[in-house]
Amino acid sequence: MSAVRAALRISRRNAWRSRGRSALIMTMIALPVLVITAFLTFAMTAEVSPQEGMGVVLGTADARLVLVPEDTTLRQTPNGAVSNTDGERATAPERTADEVAALLGPGTRLLPFSTGVLLLGAERVEALQTDLRDPLTRGMLTLSAGRLPAAAHEVVVTSAFGLRPGEVLRPSGTAPLTVVGVVEHPYRPSLLKVAGLDLPLAPAEEPGPMGEYGTGWLAATTRPVSWADVPELNSAGLYATMPAMLTDRAIYTYLNVQHVVGIGAMVIMVVLETVLLAGPAFAVGLKRRRRELALIAAQGGSPRHLRTIVLADGLVLGGAATLVATPLGIGAGALTAHTLARWGGQVGPLEIPWPPVLAVAALGLLAGVVAALVPAIQAARQDTATVLAGRAPEVTDRPGWPLAGAVLVLAGLGAIVVARRQQDTVWVFAAAVLVLFGLVVLTPWLVRRTGWTAARLWLPLRISVRDAVRHRSRTASAVAAVMAVTATVVAVGIGAYSEYMDRRNAYTSARPTGMLAIWGGNVGDAAWTRLRAEAARQLPGVPLAAGYHARDAQDHRYALRYTVRWNGTRTRRTAAIGDEALLRLLQGRHDPRAAAALASGKAVVFDAAALRDGKLALRASSTSGPARTFEVPAVLATPADEHQGGALLPRALVESAGFTTVERQLYAMHRLPANSTLWRDLAKVASRVSVASEEGYRNLPDPGLWGWLGGALVLVVGGTLAATRLAAADLRPERATMAAIGASPSTLRVVVAGQALYISVLGALMGLAAGAATGVALSRPMTTRGAGDVATIAVPWPFLVAVVVGLPVLATAVALLTRTSPSPTRRFP
Template identity: 60%
Template sequence: MSALVAALRISRRSAWRARGRSALIVLMIGLPVLLITGLLVLYATGTVNLNEGIGSRIGAADAGLVQLPPGATIEQSLNDISWTTDGGDERPPAQAAEIIAVLGPGTRVIPFGTGTIRLPSGPVTALEVDLNEPLTKGLLTLDEGRLPKAGEVVVTPALGLRPGDLLRPADAPPLKVTGIVDHPHQPTIRQVAGPDLPLAQPARVDLSLDAGPGWLAAAPRPVTWNDVAALNKLGLSVVARDLLPDQTGRPAGLWDTPLPIGIAAIVIMVVLVPVLLAGPAFAVGLRRRRRELADIAAQGGSAAHLRLIVLADGLVLGGFATLTATGLGIGAGLGLAPVIARLGGQIGPPEIPWREVLYVAAIGLFTGLVAALVPALQAGRQHTTTVLAGRAPATPRRPWPLAWSLIGVALVLGGVAASVAARRQQELVWPFVSSLPVLFGLVALTPFLVWFCGRIASRLRLPLRIAVRDAVRNRSRTVSAVAAVIAVTAAAVEVGIAVESQRQDYQDSFTSARPVGMLAIWGGTMRDSTWTKLRAEAGRLLPGVPLALGYHLHDAEGRRHAMRYTTRWNGARVPRTAAVGDRDLLRLLQGRDDPAAAAALASGKAVVFDASNVRDGKITLRASVANHPDRRIEVPAVVATPADEFQGGTLLPLSFAEREGFTATPRQLYAIHDLPRDSTLWSDLTKVIPRVSIATETGPQNPSGAVWLWIWLGAAVLLVVGGTLAATRLAAADMRPDRATMLAIGAPPWTLRWAVAGQALFIAGLGAVVGLAAGTVTGVALSRPMTSQGTGDPATIAFPWMFLAALVVGLPLLASAMALITRARAPLTRRLS
């Protein structure tokens, strides 16, 4: 039997005997592998590239053709698409015979239109096509009922209709629902399909070139770029199956990030943290197996054999962790993809990026070997006679490793300087990369930090004093655990500060021209008679709701002018449009009666809600109209208090229009009113004018960053507490003689427990405090590109105090509490005279 095979068998048996320790090591090594593998599979499965999604766009056809509106032209090529809406002749739509002439005899075409139809609950996407045609196979899958005929439709489950129900478009007769269909990639899409649908006419050319009337074509030969050029001349945009780019490789978007951020993520998540966390657990196994290894050495085993046995532990446990985590990660990714899709995402065919998954698995296996390396070296140096005699190994006092401390200081200072420089960059990758020197420098400084903190041990109570002194005396195991806590805490702190800064910046920089709850209705250019009908219908549909008027300004030639001004938002100068109205609109904008602001408006002054836009008692406006130069106008202005603190905007009086030679025409309606979710106001008003628009101001929304903060906290709890408890078990094994002595002189059991809990508190507390400092540097560096987009200072810097308190204070207390409730019974220790 070879030495390697024997070592693997010994390691397997030892791992089975110590199942708790083995499970902890497997968890520490396998968790990052599981997370990254799951994300890789989830991304690959949830990403639908052009080749995978072509069936949902053109079915079984060879090409999908979309007719552009009159006056629009398009030129498609292998590397570019260019189009315009104002340079083409208004030629008639292409006919089927013209398409057949381009694609060749034997071509089969069927009508196919995409767009939206208006329902009382709002617009939904629609496919106008006969689904009984073979060319439509793959567009939708029939799940229940039958396919529609004339005057009938099928719907997706998201619409909540059943076969036999009636679909009631806003401007057309009802349509009978005959079946339920599923979209192949979007389970939650609201979609209708049928052979004759009242599609809404698009107001402009759709940038996706995928909406509008058109055709599905089955050609007898492959479609070429020459065919595409000819079809473009007919006013058709083309999506051809034969001309799709090859996207069969790895998911492109995932690996488009700069290389340094990929290296940083892999080093921190898959190598550094698991090595530091699993290292103490391997050391625990070495302490428990010292006598077994000494017996092997007494029977002729060499130091190399002992090292091989411990390294085999890393190979066995690391291999098992990697295989298990890879399988679970693949299963989790494939299992979560439909769940994410049902929450509003999309899903493609099951896909496993094997090359990337195998890379991660190899790194996980390497992590197990590296984590067992230091215990293996210690096993080769242990004194066989001392271990067999039951005495604790002598620990010689070595000179302080000054070189490592100097290297650590240099790395920390260099990382801080790099973070300052990275803060001036717009890319998020550079603060992450600059955090690596800080992190590695603190790992190098950890032995010094442990020694320095041990100097306070004499001022502590007896159990804590014993715990801290033991941690300092056994720095080899303490340093690894503290460094792991530093790495995990630093990563959590930097993400927490960055996310909170972004959230606070969004809250601070959010501006709106209207207060929360204001309903705005407008319909663009219309006749006076149409406006009268729209206003009357809005009053009928909103009984008892006061409606204030907003006005459009037109010059003598009838051209509409927009009164624009420039304000500063988030470090950049952005344009805003001033409203025109009377005292009723002012009352809605302020949420109350303000006599001073009303008097200023009546005297011809503008009421401004953002003081930074007023200079020398005036606001500067630009009267803008299409195809004409802007006219600069200065208007006397007063600053007033709006209804909401985030509210900006400007209100111009009606007398301003007369003074500047404009005609003010009412074309907008405003009210403070909350529309219910099932309101049919929009669909009802479209009967008056199809292009009516409705908007409700909801105010600043809370981003989902807070949720991710607590997800990070959960991951940190798992890693920090797990690693700390592993190191605490190792400390308890090393403190057996001390605990036996304490028990012999009458120490109560709680004193023994506090000595063990003190180890956990010291390790987690020191790591959390140092990690807080390291994470703060990177978090502050991230604050600028995440808030000001590199456009100006000062960037928003915000600290999530509750999150940081739970991380820096709560985690050490939790780790010590869990160590406190563990068994702390001290067995009798044999003493040699």
């Protein structure tokens, strides 16, 4: 029998004989594998690829065509869509079905549709107006109960409504709609959506991606629609979606330096975390097997044989752990994706990214072997006579390790300072690995240095800390594991929250929060007069300020724009045209200086960076006329909101530049109720009308931060408890002695829980220091867009408290539930 085969048999029998310790080791190896595999599976399953989502968009049609807003210059390319608008929500230009069909060739059949929202009291739900009985819509929604709408005022609803056929929907301001069927969305089970032949649609609250909302057609053509047809469709004001977007798009996969560095850093972190978690268990296992290994050595076993036996432990237990963790991770990821989808996300068919999943499993196996490497070296070096005599081997610290750890930490911090000036965050993470390695090397020294705190502690905690310091090889590994997890989560938390705050600070608007805007587009004078009167009737007692459009001698409509940098981002604004009433709304008060400047024919500007020597440079652009640039005199004023920019031009100034002005806008400081029907009422007077309310910045911080907290919870609490169980096993003689002299069970539990508290608190504090440095460095590439741009640094205090305080408290609370009944200890005289 070969030595390797014999070592594997010995390891298998030893693992079965010490099932508790083996389960702990497998848990420590399996935890990172399970968490990462679950995350990879969840990410792939929750992501709906364009191929998977094309059926919802197209049905069985050959193309989907959506009318874009007027005054929009649209150009689609295989790499995306580029559009330039004047910033207003104008209505789509008129196009007939015959004109659109002619663009796609003879034999084209069109099915009209419209997408928007339906107002149900205070709620706005997605709505689709089309004939779902048409074969072109097959795959967009799946009927699960009842039938499809066949007449006006009949609708189908998604199952998330909880309605059944025969019940009634009551939209705001219109006749009730009868539910005749229930449908399922292919990949959004929580979506609230209504579909029918004739719906009282309102525009979406947010514009959304180009082509998502609006009016258009599903087209069945006699030939495939290709990219060669797109320029003509764009010129006609149509946004096209077709299968060629997927089949014709060139996809390149490559590995550049950043990818290689990122993958390398991830591999190192996975192996390091697994080794730190499993290492103490192997060390305790070696302590219990010293006599067995010494007997093998006494019978002729060489140091190489002893190393092979201990390494075989890592291979057997690591292999078993990955075999269990991989399918569990896949199942957990799939279950999480489907569960979150019912709470508001989306989910596609189960997708398992086998290459990275198998790579993670291989890393788990490798980490098991690496975790057993240090105990294997110790086993090969142990003195056989000392072990057989029952004397404990002398444990000494390596004097050069603290210095080496300090050098690594300083080198890592220096690398972080350099890496933060790079545009890719992967360099910061790579530099942070050096800091983590340095702290891992420093951890035994820090554990020994914190031993002085035991003298000031309550007796049970004093015993816990002294035992942790005495067995610092076991303790240091667990502390370092907690430190590595905490550092990663803290760094990601600070970086992600800084990015959120930067985006919030970068938010800007040309109107103050709470302002209502009504645009008439290119309606005629008579239609505008009726529209204005209807707006005044619908908003009784609300002061309305007029806004104006600029037109040239050929009656071409022009937008007067300027460009400014706001929070490091190049922003293009459209200047408003109006009088003192509009200025008062934009400033939220009466400003005599600004009002006097406006009356004298000067522009009032709210962007200080846009002024140059008292001048504002404007560009007049139109979709039907030549563009030109000119400068106007301007003064700086203070707007109503801190995030607000823009400029107001007096009519006289615009007319002196060669334009005429016509009133086509109304503004008011007024918040519409959630069930308002203002847009629908105004659309009855003039179809080419848009209504918008400025609501301010409403995005929330990334909820994925709490997902990171959940992963940290599993690793920190799991790793701490495993280390605590190992400590409890080592403390068995001391606990037996304490019980013999009258210690209560609660005191014994506190001794064990004190180990968890010490490990988790020290690891969390070290992780906080390392993670804070990394997070601050991450904030620069995540929040800057070029040289000279100032980085945004924001600290998510509730999140950090949950990580640095909450996790140790939770780990300690769970450790208090550890069974502490001491077993009798046999003592020799």
